[in-house]
Amino acid sequence: MDRTELVDLLSPASLRLLDSLPPYDSHGDVLKLVSDLRKAGHPSDVVSAVLNQSRLRAKATVKFGEFAERMLFTEAGLEQATRLRVAALHAGRFAGLSTALGRPPRVADLGCGIGGDAMALAALDVSVVAIDADEVTATVASFNLAPFPNASALQADAETFDLGDFDAVWLDPARRTSGHSNTTRLTRSEDYSPSLDFAYLLATRLPLGMKLGPGHDRDRIPVDAEAQWVSVDGQLVEMGLWFGALARTGIRRSALLLTHDGTHELTAPEDSADVEAGSLGNYVYEPDGAVIRARLIGDLARSLDAHMLSEGIAYLTNDRLTPTPFASAFRVLETLPFDEKKLRLALFHRRIGTLEIKKRGVDVDPATLRTRLKLKGPESATLILTRAAGQRVALLVERVR
Numbered sequence: 001m002d003r004t005e006l007v008d009l010l011s012p013a014s015l016r017l018l019d020s021l022p023p024y025d026s027h028g029d030v031l032k033l034v035s036d037l038r039k040a041g042h043p044s045d046v047v048s049a050v051l052n053q054s055r056l057r058a059k060a061t062v063k064f065g066e067f068a069e070r071m072l073f074t075e076a077g078l079e080q081a082t083r084l085r086v087a088a089l090h091a092g093r094f095a096g097l098s099t100a101l102g103r104p105p106r107v108a109d110l111g112c113g114i115g116g117d118a119m120a121l122a123a124l125d126v127s128v129v130a131i132d133a134d135e136v137t138a139t140v141a142s143f144n145l146a147p148f149p150n151a152s153a154l155q156a157d158a159e160t161f162d163l164g165d166f167d168a169v170w171l172d173p174a175r176r177t178s179g180h181s182n183t184t185r186l187t188r189s190e191d192y193s194p195s196l197d198f199a200y201l202l203a204t205r206l207p208l209g210m211k212l213g214p215g216h217d218r219d220r221i222p223v224d225a226e227a228q229w230v231s232v233d234g235q236l237v238e239m240g241l242w243f244g245a246l247a248r249t250g251i252r253r254s255a256l257l258l259t260h261d262g263t264h265e266l267t268a269p270e271d272s273a274d275v276e277a278g279s280l281g282n283y284v285y286e287p288d289g290a291v292i293r294a295r296l297i298g299d300l301a302r303s304l305d306a307h308m309l310s311e312g313i314a315y316l317t318n319d320r321l322t323p324t325p326f327a328s329a330f331r332v333l334e335t336l337p338f339d340e341k342k343l344r345l346a347l348f349h350r351r352i353g354t355l356e357i358k359k360r361g362v363d364v365d366p367a368t369l370r371t372r373l374k375l376k377g378p379e380s381a382t383l384i385l386t387r388a389a390g391q392r393v394a395l396l397v398e399r400v401r
Contacts, residue, residue: 001052001074006136009049009072010143017042018050019070024058064116070147072140077114082172082211085258086230086237087120090209093246094168095124097207100245104150105167110158110194115141115151117170117211122148129166131156133193158194168207168246171199196220207244214239214293228254229290234328236289255290257325264325266291272298278307278317280335280388284397285316285327286358300326310387313361321400330382330397338385338392344373350396351377359385362392 001009008014017037030051037047056078060068063083073081082090097105104125109118112130114137121128122145130145130153132138138155145151163169173192199210200222214229214236221227226247228240242248250269257264275298285306287297292314301307304327306318321329336346347355353375357366362385384395 001049001136001140003136005045005049005052006139008043008046009053010139011046014046014050017046018053021050021054024054026055026058067119071114071144073114074137074140077137077140080172080174081114081116082120083232083237084116084120086232087117088123089230089256089263090117090170090211090240091120091124091126093209093242094121094126094170097168097245101167106165107168107170108161108163108166109170109172110161111172111174112141112153113137113172115144115153117172118145118151118153119148121170122151125150127151129154131158131161133157159198163202163206166206168244169202169209171202171208171210173199173210173212203243207246209243209246210241212239212241214289218293218295223252226251226254227294228256229293230256230258231288231290232258233260234288236293239293253294253296255288255294255296255326257288257290259325261325266294266296266299266326268294268296268299271295274298274311275301275307277309277311277389280309280332280393280395281306281317281319282332283318283321283400284309284330284332284384284395285318285324286330287314287316287327288325291326300324310361310390313387315360315384315386329400330384330395331400332395332397334396336383336394336396338394340369340372343394347373347375347381348377350379350381352379352381353377354380356380356382357385358382361387 034047038044053072056073057068060073060078063081064071065084067084094105094107104127106127107121109128109130112118112132115130118128118130127150130141132141132155135155138153142153145153173194202208216239226242230238251267252270253268255266272295285304287300291297291300297314301316304316304318304322304324306316309315309317336343355370355375357370359366364385382397382399384397386393
């Protein structure tokens with residue numbers, strides 16, 4: 001979305017038209033809808049703008065739920081936006097500053113994007129000013145924050161914005177190339193905007209929280225920061241860094257899981273030491289990505305009375321099932337030959353036509369292997385390709401629900 005499209009979209013008539021559209025249907029007759037809107041007298045540029053927003057609102061439901069129905073988006077802004085459920089947890093940390101301050105904190109949201117985190121902050125009575133260097137993005141954020149009297153958005157440079165009146169900072173550095181669509185991910189943290197050097201220096205002055213990608217280089221995590229990896233329904237979505245009064249005492253590593261049945265967290269003062277490897281048991285556990293990235297596999301293993309299946313590989317095993325929200329459990333049915341021809345024959349005899357392939361520690365492309373196995377039959381199964389005691393193994397397992 002460029003400036004011209006945004007101007008067209010923000011007219012009262014365009015917004016009324018957007019809100020009047022039926023729910024977006026990707027399989028519907030878009031051409032007919034366009035034709036009907038044009039026959040009703042709506043200009044073609046307006047029709048294009050509102051239909052694009054209707055599509056983005058439908059897509060945004062995954063992150064924003066029903067709030068998406070009254071928001072505006074850019075393609076890139078939606079892709080980078082924090083899920084509202086996660087943003088609410090971010091906001092909770094800032095709201096906690098109220099006790100020490102004796103009033104709601106005043107927070108600067110630097111690199112606010114479309115304003116998702118700022119919305120969550122404002123909803124918890126935190127006073128927030130959202131800043132973005134891009135004019136279109138800042139305007140979209142201003143629209144999304146309009147229902148909140150304690151929130152506003154400005155176009156400004158994050159690194160030069162005056163923070164003299166603020167109690168804390170939330171920072172979401174741009175980790176993609178500039179633009180509103182068709183952006184690409186920046187691979188070097190030195191290219192982030194605002195820069196990490198700016199953020200780390202700012203953290204020595206003010207309580208600061210920062211969102212980074214979950215695969216961020218762990219060697220660049222400051223020793224005084226609390227690092228928290230967040231997983232939503234099994235999908236690893238971010239790493240948060242917390243400094244000063246926003247970091248929790250005694251916690252430097254955290255794996256936070258948001259699932260359909262609640263919130264679960266594993267914490268530690270540092271990376272946990274791995275447990276020793278041992279023999280294959282009746283069950284194999286695959287830790288959640290947040291646990292793996294936080295390097296808390298050892299603590300999880302001790303809680304399960306389990307050991308590593310092989311040194312350096314993130315699979316655990318034991319003989320007795322111990323339910324945990326921090327790992328997927330699989331019951332071991334059989335150990336099959338780690339040989340493609342023998343494996344194909346074994347699966348053929350078991351009439352397995354649908355196969356989930358999981359792998360760690362072995363050089364195998366699951367999609368290519370699945371094709372070469374020529375699967376046929378009514379049965380389904382899960383196959384784990386990995387190492388046990390340093391040797392390659394193929395484990396036929398069933399997922400424990």
